[in-house]
Amino acid sequence: MGQVAAGNPGGCGFLGEHVVRMLLQREPRLCELRIFDLHLGPWLDELKTGPVRVTAIQGDVTQAHEVAAAVAGTHVVIHTAGLVDVFGKASPETIHEVNVQGTQNVIEACVQTGTQFLVYTSSMEVVGPNVKGHPFYRGNEDTPYEAVHRHPYPCSKALAERLVLEANGRKVRGGLPLVTCALRPTGIYGEGHQIMRDFYHQGLRLGGRLFRAIPASVEHGRVYVGNVAWMHVLVARELEQRAALMGGQVYFCYDKSPYKSYEDFNMEFLRPCGLRLVGTRPLLPYWLLVFLAALNALLQWLLRPLLLYAPLLNPYTLAVANTTFTVSTNKAQRHFGYEPLFSWEDSRTRTIRWVQGVESSSQ
């Protein structure tokens, strides 16, 4: 196959930027890249001088005609656009519109304009943690788990993933079949991770300390953003040759990041930046956290007419942080030869350097 054009709705987000840079660095056949996003980043300008034609298109995935115009003529679409909101900033309707209707629009755009390959960024949240708080311990893509959601974000990701998988095999313009596949990252970390930045600033405000809220025994799956981006690029590359095997499949995104609690994992980066985690056990009893999370939810609802109150702690984030969810799989390696591009040491060093940069840029 010769030169290819690719489209990336969501290319200006945390993951999207890494996918864009990875495509430009590691996909020699790429001749054109269309980056489609609601908010275009200023960093895009520096990409426009290279050998690949980079087109930045400001647009909204909920507008079908805008998506179709952006996607037309591309060979493969990597759809990383989404509304990642577990804090109640956006309404459930908006989350559904962006994540579900937006994904339907991307699928229809591929079908109408003849784009044959679609890679969708799904999420571990499609599986769990579920509302019953069942642990998912070192699970893989075939591990049975009762996936029951109530929160708008996982509900929307599950619906969107289903749309993508069901679209596999649909005929696109020109008569060829659409080949789709969904990648499910666990909690992504790395350069540009907003929540890590928030924890860092919170720690600075608290005099260099963070207080343990979750038992160290609760393990949380994490994956480095560079490896998630690399998996997307590999899938986009391999989907054509391995359509029969990969079409309609889901893959967890994984690497060699250690299994740890959410807070202990964050300390891998925040400790070298001068923060410490106080307490070997949670400082507050769990029932009090549950109470405070419920209180936050109530306050959010009461204050909504006046202001947006969206703290980190709410019943949903507490449940996710407090439930073991880790993956152990080699499906991506078996199906398309994935190996993490960045070792744990490298991922850690890059993330620490980035947090240190956040510190100096905010001084």
Ligand SMILES: NC(=O)C1=CN([C@@H]2O[C@H](COP(=O)(O)OP(=O)(O)OC[C@H]3O[C@@H](n4cnc5c(N)ncnc54)[C@H](O)[C@@H]3O)[C@@H](O)[C@H]2O)C=CC1
């Ligand atoms: N951050 C994480 O830990 C994880 C994220 N994911 C998924 O990865 C994808 C990317 O997430 P992040 O990069 O973390 O989020 P992000 O918020 O940094 O990036 C999402 C991008 O989508 C764009 N976008 C949002 N609404 C849009 C609209 N209506 N039209 C066009 N563009 C729109 C945003 O402007 C942003 O650039 C999402 O689909 C998310 O569900 C999956 C697992 C974990």
Ligand SMILES: C[C@H](CCCC(C)(C)O)[C@H]1CC[C@H]2[C@@H]3[C@H](O)CC4=CC(=O)CC[C@]4(C)[C@H]3CC[C@]12C
């Ligand atoms: C914000 C949570 C940590 C604070 C907990 C507190 C208040 C007790 O200290 C985060 C813990 C787990 C995170 C989620 C997880 O990594 C899985 C995700 C996958 C996605 O697709 C989107 C993001 C997220 C839901 C992520 C969001 C923040 C946490 C809930």
